[in-house]
Amino acid sequence: MNFETRSLSVRYRPDAARALDRVTMRVPAGTLYAVLGPNGSGKSTLMRALLGTVTPEEGEALVGDRPVRRWKRRELARAVGAVSQRESTAFPISVRGLVEMGRYPHLGPLRSMTPADRATVDAALQRCHIEELADRSVGTLSGGEFQRTRIARALAQAPSALVLDEPTASLDIRHEMGILRLLRQSADEGVTVVLVTHHLNLAARFADRLLLLGEGRVAAEGPVEEVFQAPILEQVYGWPLSVRRDPVSGSPAVTPLDDP
Amino acid sequence: MRNFAAGAVLLAATILAVFLSVRYGAVSLTTQEVLQSLTGGGGATERFIVLEHRLPRALLGILVGGGLALAGAVFQALLRNPLAEPYILGISGGAAAGAVLALALGLTSALSWFLPGAAFAGALLAIALVFGVAVSADRRLDVRVLLLSGVVVGAFFSACIALILALAEAQVVRSAVLWMMGSLAGATWRSVGVVAAYTLPACLLLLGLARALNLMSIGEETASYLGTEVETVKRVSYGVASLVAAAGVAFAGVIGFVGLVVPHGVRLVMGSDHRILLPLSFLAGGAFLTLADLLARVMLSPAEIPIGVVTAFVGVPFFLVLLRRSLRA
Numbered sequence: 201m202n203f204e205t206r207s208l209s210v211r212y213r214p215d216a217a218r219a220l221d222r223v224t225m226r227v228p229a230g231t232l233y234a235v236l237g238p239n240g241s242g243k244s245t246l247m248r249a250l251l252g253t254v255t256p257e258e259g260e261a262l263v264g265d266r267p268v269r270r271w272k273r274r275e276l277a278r279a280v281g282a283v284s285q286r287e288s289t290a291f292p293i294s295v296r297g298l299v300e301m302g303r304y305p306h307l308g309p310l311r312s313m314t315p316a317d318r319a320t321v322d323a324a325l326q327r328c329h330i331e332e333l334a335d336r337s338v339g340t341l342s343g344g345e346f347q348r349t350r351i352a353r354a355l356a357q358a359p360s361a362l363v364l365d366e367p368t369a370s371l372d373i374r375h376e377m378g379i380l381r382l383l384r385q386s387a388d389e390g391v392t393v394v395l396v397t398h399h400l401n402l403a404a405r406f407a408d409r410l411l412l413l414g415e416g417r418v419a420a421e422g423p424v425e426e427v428f429q430a431p432i433l434e435q436v437y438g439w440p441l442s443v444r445r446d447p448v449s450g451s452p453a454v455t456p457l458d459d460p
Numbered sequence: 461m462r463n464f465a466a467g468a469v470l471l472a473a474t475i476l477a478v479f480l481s482v483r484y485g486a487v488s489l490t491t492q493e494v495l496q497s498l499t500g501g502g503g504a505t506e507r508f509i510v511l512e513h514r515l516p517r518a519l520l521g522i523l524v525g526g527g528l529a530l531a532g533a534v535f536q537a538l539l540r541n542p543l544a545e546p547y548i549l550g551i552s553g554g555a556a557a558g559a560v561l562a563l564a565l566g567l568t569s570a571l572s573w574f575l576p577g578a579a580f581a582g583a584l585l586a587i588a589l590v591f592g593v594a595v596s597a598d599r600r601l602d603v604r605v606l607l608l609s610g611v612v613v614g615a616f617f618s619a620c621i622a623l624i625l626a627l628a629e630a631q632v633v634r635s636a637v638l639w640m641m642g643s644l645a646g647a648t649w650r651s652v653g654v655v656a657a658y659t660l661p662a663c664l665l666l667l668g669l670a671r672a673l674n675l676m677s678i679g680e681e682t683a684s685y686l687g688t689e690v691e692t693v694k695r696v697s698y699g700v701a702s703l704v705a706a707a708g709v710a711f712a713g714v715i716g717f718v719g720l721v722v723p724h725g726v727r728l729v730m731g732s733d734h735r736i737l738l739p740l741s742f743l744a745g746g747a748f749l750t751l752a753d754l755l756a757r758v759m760l761s762p763a764e765i766p767i768g769v770v771t772a773f774v775g776v777p778f779f780l781v782l783l784r785r786s787l788r789a
Contacts, residue, residue: 277685284682304674304686
């Protein structure tokens, strides 16, 4: 499942600046594609546009070569699993209950879960290491446990693509690495992964391609080595930094310098 | 398994509530007389009391109580707000304003259907007003605006009622206040038929949205990523649940508390899956209101106390006990 945008522009209010301005990008199927950029650069808007929850002012977003507005929501939910930045539950629900919702797009309104559906849910719980939390109420989870529960729900959709908006924000090193390795593994198995993140070095280490957004425009796009260049990054982030190859991971890594 | 057991218990409770409500009242009947009347035998007086008076009243209680509880559960999910109840969006205010206006103009004695008709028209006006405000320029329905405009429209209608009552005669004020406290006393087979024609299909439709409502209660954005046509679900569930509440309020007045507390009670015991919550809320709400009506009739018989007083007096302690228990668990 590939994603594409063609000169995509989004404006939330008529009197506001464009949140996205003529963004053209392409996510090849089966790649881990990281979207980077400062706060307010349009990363989350791009994610919503790819998932069809904002209406473009111009241009279009395509999912699997078809404009996203031509997809029915249920059909899209069977193909693409998404984890948004924030979510809160209005009423108490168990971890398993929340993950089971990932099966909803596969069920008819009156059909209940089959053993196969339950097996998919179990596998998703296992992959995110939350089997032992399955009966806990979501309200009692730590931030990291809740994030893993939401990722498990996206996996339970059995999608051919995943779109995640800062899934590792507020996670510790162990869980952050766990999730990135899981996403890398999914991409290696052929699932397209679009990852919005602020962690430049982890993106450089795990992603196949990067998109760098600045003020709603594409500042750079391409393989990691092409995007990870100090002058480009310095200009977009407005802060001096040095880019060097990390001796341990072997991928380029950014170190912010002291003074602007 | 637990869900089926709970359903069976509540169904039995509903049937028992109807039976008790037919059996007891100002005129005392024996179980045998009730059964004879129900099967077409027995004395003419008993048959009249049972078939023309108590049975429609009990059935109206089931329909109105069940409809209010179901609508309350839907509003709580839709607005993502535990304080939501069927009247929160100005429906009771609109209905009461319509009813009070009809009473003040003296129109209700002319035709028996005028009072429910006026109340229903008032409720529809409130629904249309609130909906019109909450649909934004980009055709999306914002539930926060829905909630706010509902409360404000309700306040406006309350002011209208206050104005009409201030200018009305004492007798009108009395009947208006009694109407606003709610009662099943006006039940006839015709009102049962009208409310059933509204409530039953609407409830089936809402049951079909149970999964979508599960998703709505975890947030609109996530709900749409999990395959929900969010705008459609919002419009249909708001419109249909409002009509159910409006039909109830038109024929039974403003009966508070059922729509707020019954869904919460069921939720505390059975969890938040709307596929279970919605049907059980309907049964529990129906049984609860019918039993409350029975108590309202027999406690100070032959006088009747307002049914809203009974729903609150019985429901509040019961609910608080449930709430305490759930906090301890």
